[in-house]
Amino acid sequence: MATPRLRFAPSPTGYLHVGGARTALFNWLYARKHGGVMLLRIEDTDKARSTDESTRAIFEGLNWLGLQWDEDVVHQGANLDRHRADAERMLANDTAYRCFCTQEELAERRAAAEANKDSFKYDRRCDRLSAADIAARLADNMPFTVRFRVSEGHTSWNDLVHDTISFPNKDIEDFIILRTDGTPIYNMAVVSDDIAMGITLVMRGDDHISNTPKQILLYRALGAELPQFAHLPMIHGLDGKKLSKRHGATAVGDYQHLGILPGAMLNFLALLGWAPGDDIELMTRDEMIALFDTKGLQKKAAIFDTKKLEWMNGQHLNLLPIDELMSRVTPALVASGHVSAEWLAGHSEWYLKLLELLKVRARTVDDIVQQAGPYLTESVVYDPDAVARQWKDRAFTETALAGVHEALSALPGWNATAMEEALRAVAERLGLGDKAGKIFQPLRVALTGSSASPGIFDVLELLGRERSLARLSSALHFIANTTT
Ligand code: GLU
Numbered sequence: 497m498a499t500p501r502l503r504f505a506p507s508p509t510g511y512l513h514v515g516g517a518r519t520a521l522f523n524w525l526y527a528r529k530h531g532g533v534m535l536l537r538i539e540d541t542d543k544a545r546s547t548d549e550s551t552r553a554i555f556e557g558l559n560w561l562g563l564q565w566d567e568d569v570v571h572q573g574a575n576l577d578r579h580r581a582d583a584e585r586m587l588a589n590d591t592a593y594r595c596f597c598t599q600e601e602l603a604e605r606r607a608a609a610e611a612n613k614d615s616f617k618y619d620r621r622c623d624r625l626s627a628a629d630i631a632a633r634l635a636d637n638m639p640f641t642v643r644f645r646v647s648e649g650h651t652s653w654n655d656l657v658h659d660t661i662s663f664p665n666k667d668i669e670d671f672i673i674l675r676t677d678g679t680p681i682y683n684m685a686v687v688s689d690d691i692a693m694g695i696t697l698v699m700r701g702d703d704h705i706s707n708t709p710k711q712i713l714l715y716r717a718l719g720a721e722l723p724q725f726a727h728l729p730m731i732h733g734l735d736g737k738k739l740s741k742r743h744g745a746t747a748v749g750d751y752q753h754l755g756i757l758p759g760a761m762l763n764f765l766a767l768l769g770w771a772p773g774d775d776i777e778l779m780t781r782d783e784m785i786a787l788f789d790t791k792g793l794q795k796k797a798a799i800f801d802t803k804k805l806e807w808m809n810g811q812h813l814n815l816l817p818i819d820e821l822m823s824r825v826t827p828a829l830v831a832s833g834h835v836s837a838e839w840l841a842g843h844s845e846w847y848l849k850l851l852e853l854l855k856v857r858a859r860t861v862d863d864i865v866q867q868a869g870p871y872l873t874e875s876v877v878y879d880p881d882a883v884a885r886q887w888k889d890r891a892f893t894e895t896a897l898a899g900v901h902e903a904l905s906a907l908p909g910w911n912a913t914a915m916e917e918a919l920r921a922v923a924e925r926l927g928l929g930d931k932a933g934k935i936f937q938p939l940r941v942a943l944t945g946s947s948a949s950p951g952i953f954d955v956l957e958l959l960g961r962e963r964s965l966a967r968l969s970s971a972l973h974f975i976a977n978t979t980t
Pocket residue numbers: 504505506507539686699700701704
């Protein structure tokens with residue numbers, strides 16, 4: 497089999513959209529899986545809408561995701577001469593013809609058809625011009641477009657996602673391939689480039705399905721071999737409507753700035769329209785490459801659920817080697833103002849333990865920073881919900897926390913086993929039997945300000961003796977001085 501050649505062909509008219517990134521990813525996965533080549537083509541022929549800034553955003557987004565392309569970037573706008581030459585080849589081999597109808601004439605005919613409730617289709621009048629007539633118009637320098645002559649029959653292909661797709665040619669008008677100024681129409685430029693780049697599989701969004709029959713006709717007219725086609729499903733928001741800014745961030749760069757890990761973003765994007773099978777969801781980049789198969793591509797629209805992305809991020813956060821996690825969390829912690837990089841470096845063992853414990857409950861780097869607060873500050877801020885729920889029975893809370901304070905102060909060492917024994921004895925004394933857990937929740941609020949944290953003995957160890965006892969005293973003081 498010839499080496500597969502694939503391409504991602506974004507138009508640089510905005511940021512890199514998550515849908516575009518998904519298309520890039522699937523092309524890249526296929527290329528990597530099959531020892532193929534992944535190309536990037538910037539479709540910048542629309543000069544009015546294309547900007548260098550969007551081209552840069554596309555490069556940045558792909559680089560952040562680690563979706564490398566293999567050869568020099570192709571800029572479609574640099575190939576206009578070839579696009580024109582290909583269209584002229586079609587004029588020469590008589591699969592296309594010159595059309596001298598002006599835009600105004602066409603608009604009039606369209607309006608007349610619409611007034612009669614007919615659908616408008618070019619009536620091919622210029623295809624019936626005699627050679628002498630054409631020569632006379634050319635001699636008069638009359639402007640013309642070049643139209644492709646659509647033959648009768650059907651145009652079909654075996655789509656890797658949708659199986660057979662077939663369009664009756666009668667529904668396709670003789671479409672323009674070159675404008676009067678000699679610039680190519682979109683489908684002409686795409687086909688000319690895909691042929692020149694040796695593309696063997698065109699994988700793109702299914703909003704392009706209606707372009708494909710026209711493109712196939714152009715391949716045939718140019719005597720080129722057809723690539724395979726795979727049209728990927730659209731991406732919808734949770735409400736079933738096409739994903740748009742209404743649903744939240746749609747730019748890849750936004751997720752980068754929200755602290756999403758590139759590996760999590762890739763994994764999440766991979767599941768938008770592809771099911772690896774066996775209920776597999778969590779995948780590293782290498783696992784995705786190994787599992788990727790166009791058979792798992794789906795027809796129905798994929799749903800973009802940011803909650804799932806957060807969950808996915810939490811899973812990937814846990815998979816990160818701890819030093820990599822550290823290098824992501826440290827700047828964020830320093831930026832939070834609670835701690836300096838030097839202090840963290842001087843307490844690396846303690847910091848490592850903190851990260852190991854916090855990462856389990858975190859979905860984002862920001863979550864870790866937030867959860868780390870109570871371990872880095874002198875005092876804690878009590879979450880009102882936690883206070884209302886866990887310190888509801890004030891008399892019990894006071895007795896329990898005072899008992900814990902006394903028992904822990906009396907300990908000669910500060911280790912989990914001794915602390916556990918001491919707290920179980922307090923529970924026993926309070927008549928809780930083996931329900932020592934009943935004092936752990938109020939204690940957790942006293943130590944961290946919230947009702948969720950790592951295991952209580954881990955918290956006590958991380959905080960150390962002095963700070964733990966001080967927090968118990970502060971909590972008792974707070975309870976004694978608050979009226980309910
Ligand atoms: N430039 C087109 C787009 O951004 C893609 C064209 C193609 O993949 O054939 O939608």
